[in-house]
Amino acid sequence: MAQIQEHKIREDVRQWIKETWDPAISLLEWRTRLVEGKWAVPSWPSNWFGRDYPVWADEIVRSEILSAGAVTTPIGASMNLAAPTILKHGGEEQKTRFLRPALTGEETWCQLFSEPGAGSDLAGLTTHAELDGDEWVVSGQKVWNTSAHHADLGLLVARTDWDAPKHRGLTYFALPMNQEGVEIRPLMQMNKHSSFNEVFMTEARIPKNHIIGSAGDGWAVALTTLAFERGFASLKKPKYAKQKSKVLEEAEAEATEHFKVYSWYPQRAGRVDLAEGHAKQQNKNNDPNIRQEIVKLLTLHQIGEWTASRAKAARKLGRPPGAEGSIGKLMSSNVARQANKTHTLIAGAKGMLAGREAGYDGVIAEILLSTPAKSIAGGTDEIQRNIIGERVLGLPREPSVDKDLPFRDVPRN
Ligand SMILES: Cc1cc2nc3c(=O)[nH]c(=O)nc-3n(C[C@H](O)[C@H](O)[C@H](O)COP(=O)(O)OP(=O)(O)OC[C@H]3O[C@@H](n4cnc5c(N)ncnc54)[C@H](O)[C@@H]3O)c2cc1C
Numbered sequence: 001m002a003q004i005q006e007h008k009i010r011e012d013v014r015q016w017i018k019e020t021w022d023p024a025i026s027l028l029e030w031r032t033r034l035v036e037g038k039w040a041v042p043s044w045p046s047n048w049f050g051r052d053y054p055v056w057a058d059e060i061v062r063s064e065i066l067s068a069g070a071v072t073t074p075i076g077a078s079m080n081l082a083a084p085t086i087l088k089h090g091g092e093e094q095k096t097r098f099l100r101p102a103l104t105g106e107e108t109w110c111q112l113f114s115e116p117g118a119g120s121d122l123a124g125l126t127t128h129a130e131l132d133g134d135e136w137v138v139s140g141q142k143v144w145n146t147s148a149h150h151a152d153l154g155l156l157v158a159r160t161d162w163d164a165p166k167h168r169g170l171t172y173f174a175l176p177m178n179q180e181g182v183e184i185r186p187l188m189q190m191n192k193h194s195s196f197n198e199v200f201m202t203e204a205r206i207p208k209n210h211i212i213g214s215a216g217d218g219w220a221v222a223l224t225t226l227a228f229e230r231g232f233a234s235l236k237k238p239k240y241a242k243q244k245s246k247v248l249e250e251a252e253a254e255a256t257e258h259f260k261v262y263s264w265y266p267q268r269a270g271r272v273d274l275a276e277g278h279a280k281q282q283n284k285n286n287d288p289n290i291r292q293e294i295v296k297l298l299t300l301h302q303i304g305e306w307t308a309s310r311a312k313a314a315r316k317l318g319r320p321p322g323a324e325g326s327i328g329k330l331m332s333s334n335v336a337r338q339a340n341k342t343h344t345l346i347a348g349a350k351g352m353l354a355g356r357e358a359g360y361d362g363v364i365a366e367i368l369l370s371t372p373a374k375s376i377a378g379g380t381d382e383i384q385r386n387i388i389g390e391r392v393l394g395l396p397r398e399p400s401v402d403k404d405l406p407f408r409d410v411p412r413n
Contacts, residue, residue, distance in 0.1 A: 004053055004054070004057070006057075006060060009042070009053065009057050009060055009061065010060060010064055013039055013060075013061050013064045013065070014064060014068070016037055016039060017064065017065060017068045017070060020033055020037060021068060021069075021070045022247075023069075023243065023245030023246065023247050023248060024245060024246055024247075025246065025247055026246055026247060026250060027071065027105065027246075027247050027250035027251050027254065028104055028105070028106065029247075030070070030071060030247045031071070031073065031074075031103065031104040031105060032104055034065075034072070034073070034103075035049050035100060035103045035104060038050060038051050039051075039061055039065070040072070040073050040103045041058055041073065041079075041083075041103070042057045042058060042061050043055045043057055043058050044087060045087075048087060048095060048099060049099065049100070049103060054315075054316070054318055055315050056312070056315055056316040066238065066239075066240075069240075069241035069243060069248075070247075071238075071240065071247055071248065071251040072238070073103055073105075074102075074103075074104075074105035074108070074254065075237075075238065075254075075255060075258055075259075076108065076109075076147060076258055077108075077109045077110055077111055077146070077147060077151070077155075078102040078105070078107070078108050078109045079102060079103070080228060080229075081109065081111055081155060081225050081228050081229060082098070082102055082109035082153070082155055082174075083098075083099060083102040083103065084224070084228050085155065085172075085212060085221060085224050085225045085228065086098050086099060086102075086174075086212055087099065088224050089172070089212050089213040089217075089220075089221045089224060090212050090213075093209055094174070094209070094210070094211075094212055097209075098153075098174060105254065107152040107153055108147070108150065108151050108152050108153070109151055109152070109153050109154065109155060110145050110146060110147045110148040110151035110153075110154050110155070110177070111145065111146065111154070111155045111225065111229075112142040112145055112148070112154040112155060112156040112157070112175065112199055113125075113142070113155070113157055113222065113225075114142060114143055114144045114145070115127060115140070115141060115142055115143060116141060116143055117412065119144075119380075120379070120380055120382070120383050122157070122222065123166045123167045123170065123219060124166055124402075124410070124412060125140075125157060125158070125159060125170070126140060126159060126412070127139070127140025127141065127142065127156070127157075127158045127159065127201065128140055128158055128159045128160070128162075129158040129159070129160050129171065129173065129206065130160070131160075131208065134207065134208045135205045135206060135207060135208060136158075136160075136173065136205070136206040136207075136208065136210075136211075137203050137204070137205060137206075138156070138158050138173070138175065138181075138201050138203075138204045138205075138206060139201055139202055139203055139204070140158065140201055141198065141199070141200050141201070142156075142198070142199040142201075143187075143196075143198050143199075144187075144196045145184075145196055145197045145198070145199050146195050146196045146197075146261065147195070147196075147258075147261055148177065148184050148196070148197040148199050149184050149186055149197050150257070150261075151177050152176070152177055152178065153174050153175065153176060153177060154174070154175040154177050154182075154199070155172070155174070155175075155212075155225060156172070156173045156174070156175040156206075157170055157171070157172055157173075157218050157219075157221075157222050158170070158171060158173060158218075159171075159407065160215055160216065160218075161215075161216055161407075162406070162407050162408040163406045163407070163408060164216065164406065164407065165403060165404050165405060165406065165407065166402060166403070166405075166407045166410060167219045167403070168216055168219070169216065169407050170216070170217075170218030170219050170222070171211060171213075171214075171215045171216060171217070171218040172211065172212045172213050172217070172218040172221035172222060173206050173210055173211055173212070174206070174210040174211075174212060175201075175204065175206055175210070176205075176206070176207075176210075179204060179205060181201055181202050181203050181204030181205060182199065182200070182201055182204050183199070183200040183201075183202070184197050184198075184199050184200075185197060185198045185199075185200070189369075189373075190369050191264055191267075191366055191369035191370045192354075193261075193263070193264045195261045195262065195264070226378070226379065227325060229378045229379075237255055237259045237262075238251075238255060240252050240255070264366055264370050267363060267366040267367045267370040267371075268336065268370040268371060268373050268374050269332065269335070269336055269339075269371075269374065270297075270335055270336040270337075270338070270339025270340060270343075270367060270371055270374075271339060271343070271363065271367050272297055272298065272301045272335065272339055274343070274360065274363070274364075274367075275294050275297055275298070275339065275342050275343065275346075276294060278343060278346050278347070278359065278360065278364065279291075279294060279346050281359070281360075282346050282347070282348075282350075282359070284345075284346050289345065290342070290345050290346055293338070293341060293342040293345055294342055296338055296342075297335070297338045297339055297342050300331070300334055300335050300338055301335050303331065304328065304331040304332060304334075304335055307324055307327055307328050307331060308324070308328055310324060311324035311325070311328065322392075323388060323391075323392040326384045326387045326388050326392070327388065329378065329379070329384050330381055330384045330385070330388070332374060333374050333375035333381050333384075336371040336374035336375070337371065337374075337375070339367065339371060340367065340368055340371040340372075343364055343367050343368060344368060347359055347364050347368075350364075351364060351365065351368055352365075353365060354366075386398060
């Protein structure tokens with residue numbers, strides 16, 4: 001396709017919004033128009049609701065839609081993890097079945113990867129599925145599953161062949177969550193939020209054609225989801241126009257429901273924006289040690305922003321995603337850790353208080369209790385370092401004793 005220009009994209013989408021946006025219709029009707037107009041994700045292929053535009057066009061179109069006071073695609077794992085994974089690995093049947101409801105918000109997704117005995121070593125998972133006629137029957141336990149309590153479908157990786165080596169006996173499924181064999185138990189975190197769950201599957205049923213990729217190919221599909229996850233770390237609640245209209249009210253209600261789960265995510269990132277104000281509020285802005293820590297924090301944060309801009313610029317030039325995903329993820333952990341240290345120094349003993357009487361209505365305490373999650377979610381810091389070492393720097397792989405054994409014979413706890 002000939003190189004499309006940014007100004008042309010803006011012009012076309014503005015014109016389309018002018019002709020199509022109607023605040024009086026429902027959210028579903030509006031998103032259906034967005035999908036049929038091929039403006040939901042313009043970088044997707046033209047035979048799958050897109051326009052074959054470069055990836056950078058998505059952000060431009062999104063910003064035009066939002067600044068016109070309209071609404072874009074749903075927030076969360078459906079569009080950030082499920083849809084791109086299905087688009088890459090799904091067959092015609094799965095794309096037809098799952099993509100449109102993910103775009104319109106009619107179906108939402110969660111990620112069912114981690115298990116009590118398989119987090120970093122994800123390929124060691126033991127949730128298993130056997131084919132029984134036209135259905136797969138799945139049993140096992142998953143854990144740390146964000147949003148599982150309100151998802152319609154789960155991105156499930158399960159073992160389907162115990163005689164194959166551990167990475168080769170896995171299959172990637174779309175699990176219907178609302179069924180008898182699936183029990184979801186919310187977990188309470190130390191910051192008093194409850195974003196994730198344990199999910200128990202006891203002979204849960206999955207239609208035979210709900211495989212993403214092919215049987216035994218689940219590891220490659222899971223790697224795709226994980227690569228998208230590294231870019232999905234900074235989730236922000238969209239700011240919709242404060243106008244009375246059916247579609248905007250429904251979109252606001254959807255975002256509010258969704259962000260009940262994610263309201264602590266800005267605190268998890270460290271709230272760099274509060275550091276200077278917090279120091280002034282506590283009369284610590286002349287303390288040289290604290291000033292040093294604030295400068296370190298702002299510097300790290302700025303370097304992280306530049307890395308993100310570099311990644312964005314590379315994508316704009318049509319280059320494939322590079323090392324910036326893992327480096328950016330690692331950097332965001334370092335920023336969160338430094339933010340935790342800085343806010344702790346400023347707060348002193350008050351940092352131990354929670355609730356309304358603590359700093360910034362309890363936000364400081366929430367930062368201190370939430371930042372540890374940053375270096376765990378989506379793959380720990382150590383795992384990001386392994387990825388950078390092996391795949392980016394080409395260093396020798398970590399020694400492995402179980403890679404080629406049939407999984408049945410691999411010692412496990
Ligand atoms: C906020 C949050 C949201 C999450 N959401 C989801 C979700 O929606 N779905 C889902 O499936 N999971 C989710 N997770 C789980 C997350 O992916 C796992 O917690 C993570 O992969 C680590 O696995 P683990 O907890 O089993 O720790 P382990 O793998 O047991 O790791 C323990 C420690 O050992 C280190 N370690 C392990 N292996 C190595 C190695 N090879 N080299 C060096 N060090 C190593 C780790 O870095 C870590 O410090 C979420 C986690 C968090 C914190």
